[in-house]
Amino acid sequence: MSSRGGSDDEDEGTTRKKLRLSKEQSALLEESFKEHSTLNPKQKNALAKQLGLRPRQVEVWFQNRRARTKLKQTEVDCELLKRCYESLKEENRRLQKELLELRAIKVAPPCVISHDYYMPLPAATLTMCPSCERVATVDNRSLTFAKPGFSHLSQSSAAC
DNA sequence: AATGGAAAGTGGTTTACTTCA
DNA sequence: ACTGAAGTAAACCACTTTCCA
Numbered sequence: 028m029s030s031r032g033g034s035d036d037e038d039e040g041t042t043r044k045k046l047r048l049s050k051e052q053s054a055l056l057e058e059s060f061k062e063h064s065t066l067n068p069k070q071k072n073a074l075a076k077q078l079g080l081r082p083r084q085v086e087v088w089f090q091n092r093r094a095r096t097k098l099k100q101t102e103v104d105c106e107l108l109k110r111c112y113e114s115l116k117e118e119n120r121r122l123q124k125e126l127l128e129l130r131a132i133k134v135a136p137p138c139v140i141s142h143d144y145y146m147p148l149p150a151a152t153l154t155m156c157p158s159c160e161r162v163a164t165v166d167n168r169s170l171t172f173a174k175p176g177f178s179h180l181s182q183s184s185a186a187c
Numbered sequence: 188a189a190t191g192g193a194a195a196g197t198g199g200t201t202t203a204c205t206t207c208a
Numbered sequence: 209a210c211t212g213a214a215g216t217a218a219a220c221c222a223c224t225t226t227c228c229a
Binding site: 046047048083084087088090091095 | 193194195196
Binding site: 047065068086090093094097 | 218219220221222223227228229
C-alpha cells in the first residue's frame with residue numbers, strides 16, 4: 028500500500044499544514060460526486076490534476092464524502108423508524124383496547140332464537156386467524172376483519 | 188478557550204492479480 | 209497445461225485524530 032502513512036504527501040519540506048479546500052475545489056468535487064460516488068484511478072488522477080490536488084487528497088475527499096452521505100441517510104432512516112415505532116405503538120394500544128371490548132362481547136350470554144321471537148346476534152363474534160393469528164370479527168354471512176390487511180382471508184374459510 | 192466539522196491517519200477487510208509448487 | 213495455496217498491491221470502510229474557522 029504505497030499511499031499509506033502519507034509517503035506521497037510530502038510537500039513544502041517541514042510540517043504539512045492541513046489544507047482547507049477552496050469553494051471552487053469543493054464545488055467541483057461535489058459536482059463530480061453527483062455523477063459518480065466512486066472514482067477509478069484515471070478519473071481520480073484527472074480530477075486531481077484539474078483541481079491542483081494530490082490524487083490521495085481526492086481519494087480521501089471521496090471517502091469522507093461517502094461517509095457523510097451514509098451518516099445522513101442513517102439519520103433519516105433513524106427518524107423514519109422512530110415515527111414507525113410510534114405509529115405501531117399507537118396501533119397496538121388501540122388494538123389492545125379493541126380486544127378487551129371484543130372479549131367482553133364474547134363473554135356475554137348467547138343469543139336465543141325462538142319460533143316467534145328473534146333476538147339478533149351480537150354484531151360480531153371473535154375469532155382468530157389460525158395462520159397469522161390475527162383477531163378477526165365474524166358475523167353470520169361474512170367474515171369481517173377489524174383492520175385492513177386481512178384480505179388474504181377467504182370468506183369460506185377463516186384461514187390464511 | 189472551546190467547539191464543530193472537514194481533512195487526514197490508521198488498521199482491518201476484500202478483491203484482483205501473480206507466482207510457484 | 210491446469211490448479212490451488214500463498215503473497216502482494218490497491219481500494220474500500222469504520223473509526224480516530226488533527227487542526228482550522
